Amino acid sequence: MQHFWVVGTDTDVGKTVITTLLMRQLQKHDLQVMPYKPVQTGEVYENGYYFYNDTAMYEKYSLQRLKQENLNGYSFKEAASPHFAAQLxxxxxxxxxLLQQIQLLQQANDVVICEGAGGLFVPLDTYGENTLLDVIVQSKLPVVLVTRTTLGTINHTLLTLEALHARNVEVLGIVFNGDTGSQMERDNVKMILQYHDLPYATIPKLQDISHIIDYSISHTSLFERLFKYETSIN
Structure with missing residues (x-):
């Protein structure tokens, strides 16, 4: 069985959307897929209910029934870095x-998709002894990197890839999220791929998150890589 992380160059790059999209795409191929958010922050109150957007999205759009208790390790009310939200x-x-939970989920599912929080160096404790990257390294799982297509993405993406390579973390591919089709964005994607020839998918800027149910990445080199990776292991 093979499993992987979805990590981002920063916060709000669309990790949850991409995790949900990859979950649905793999579920369509008769794989038992479990999304897992080790740490989520920012409780939402809406229509008389409290919830967290990340795990709520998994549940709403999954094609399979998910056990709520398996979706998350820690949840904190404040929308802040995990270490600070926990401290509050x-x-x-x-x-x-967290690592124990990931191991148990791997034993029970064909694919576990672990979604990171923020960027790689987000601290998980007050003293900065453990970052998200440390957990990724200890989990010994590869990653899919989610990045923007807009101004600044070249620097952010290349720095993140350098950090992953420095810690010997395998990168399965890149998702360029939120593309509007501009000439600059096309050049940004081209430039990043010149530095790192990796499987990839480019996701357009969705007008509404519900459009995720109609979108497919099955034709992309990234999904081909993921699906071959999963089936070859299984």
């Missing part, structure tokens, strides 16, 4: 607990 509630994030 007098809690500490136990990295060992």
């Amino acid at each position: 509630e007098g809690q500490q994030i136990d990295v060992g607990h």
Whole structure:
């Protein structure tokens, strides 16, 4: 069985959207897929209910029934870096607990997609001893990198790839998210791929998140890589 992370160059690059999209695409191929958010922050109150956008999106758009207790390790109310959000509630994030959960989920599912929080160097504790990247390294799982297509993405993407390579983390491919089709965006994508010849998918800027159910990446080199990777292991 093979599993992977979805990580981003920064916060709000669309990691949850891409995690959900990849989940649905793999589920369509009769694979038991479990999305997992080790740490989520920012509780939302809407229509009399409290919820977290990340795990709520998994549940809403999954083609398979998901066990809610398996979707998340820690949830904190404040929309902030995990270490600070945990501190506000007098809690500490136990990295060992997260890694144990990931291991258990791997044993029970064909594919586990772990979604990161923020960028690679987001701290998980007050003293900065553990970052998201440290957890990724310890999990020994490869990653799919989500990045923007807009101004600044070349620098952010190349720095993130350098950090992953420095820690010997395998990169399965890149998702360029939120593309509007401008000449600059096309050049940004081209330039990044000149530096790193990786499988990729370019996702247009969706007018509404619900449009995710109609979008397919099955024709992309990234999905071909993922699907071959999963079936070859299974």
